[in-house]
Amino acid sequence: QQQVRQSPQSLTVWEGETAILNCSYENSAFDYFPWYQQFPGEGPALLISILSVSDKKEDGRFTIFFNKREKKLSLHIADSQPGDSATYFCAPHRAGGYKVVFGSGTRLLVSP
Amino acid sequence: GALVYQYPRRTICKSGTSMRMECQAVGFQATSVAWYRQSPQKTFELIALSTVNSAIKYEQNFTQEKFPISHPNLSFSSMTVLNAYLEDRGLYLCGASGGYAEQFFGPGTRLTVL
Numbered sequence: 001q002q003q004v005r006q007s008p009q010s011l012t013v014w015e016g017e018t019a020i021l022n023c024s025y026e027n028s029a030f031d032y033f034p035w036y037q038q039f040p041g042e043g044p045a046l047l048i049s050i051l052s053v054s055d056k057k058e059d060g061r062f063t064i065f066f067n068k069r070e071k072k073l074s075l076h077i078a079d080s081q082p083g084d085s086a087t088y089f090c091a092p093h094r095a096g097g098y099k100v101v102f103g104s105g106t107r108l109l110v111s112p
Numbered sequence: 113g114a115l116v117y118q119y120p121r122r123t124i125c126k127s128g129t130s131m132r133m134e135c136q137a138v139g140f141q142a143t144s145v146a147w148y149r150q151s152p153q154k155t156f157e158l159i160a161l162s163t164v165n166s167a168i169k170y171e172q173n174f175t176q177e178k179f180p181i182s183h184p185n186l187s188f189s190s191m192t193v194l195n196a197y198l199e200d201r202g203l204y205l206c207g208a209s210g211g212y213a214e215q216f217f218g219p220g221t222r223l224t225v226l
Contacts, residue, residue, distance in 0.1 A: 043220040100215050102156040
């Protein structure tokens with residue numbers, strides 16, 4: 001059973017465009033939704049996160065839109081830069097719980 | 113700030129041998145430590161979760177006999193890959209949590225099996 005789904009599997013955008021990465025989940029108990037950014041050869045690093053009590057979270061060029069009813073969320077990367085090229089993981093879990101469930105990831109390529 | 117270190121960063125072992133990796137939390141008390149494996153072209157699979165004062169819980173397809181874990185205090189954990197074979201290669205990630213929402217990840221230990 002795949003609890004967390006991400007789409008698309010890979011995405012290519014031009015520099016300056018907005019990249020949209022999608023995530024859906026099945027477990028209603030999840031209430032903390034971090035997005036991790038992973039560069040080749042490195043571990044994932046927390047990029048931005050949202051709690052289920054909110055429907056939007058912004059941090060610079062990165063914005064999470066969250067729809068609790070539909071169990072979906074998306075990460076928008078505005079004004080994409082080549083340095084944003086990485087794999088992005090949606091990894092929801094219960095806040096205060098320890099079992100993180102990673103999605104399959106979206107590989108983003110930003111072309112200059 | 114909260115940091116998680118892992119070492120070694122990269123290691124190579126011969127098929128059938130064992131390899132130990134370590135995880136250290138700095139700046140917070142790691143009340144729980146989770147070990148994950150990212151195989152080539154795959155996402156992160158949870159191997160086991162270790163919580164202070166509780167038994168280590170292994171996920172399906174992973175066993176203590178294959179991946180023994182030690183979590184002796186609130187800043188350190190280690191995991192050994194016993195009798196490693198080709199299918200064990202990948203990036204092994206340690207995620208530590210102090211009981212709040214966020215889990216902090218180390219850079220990983222990349223295991224190559226020859």
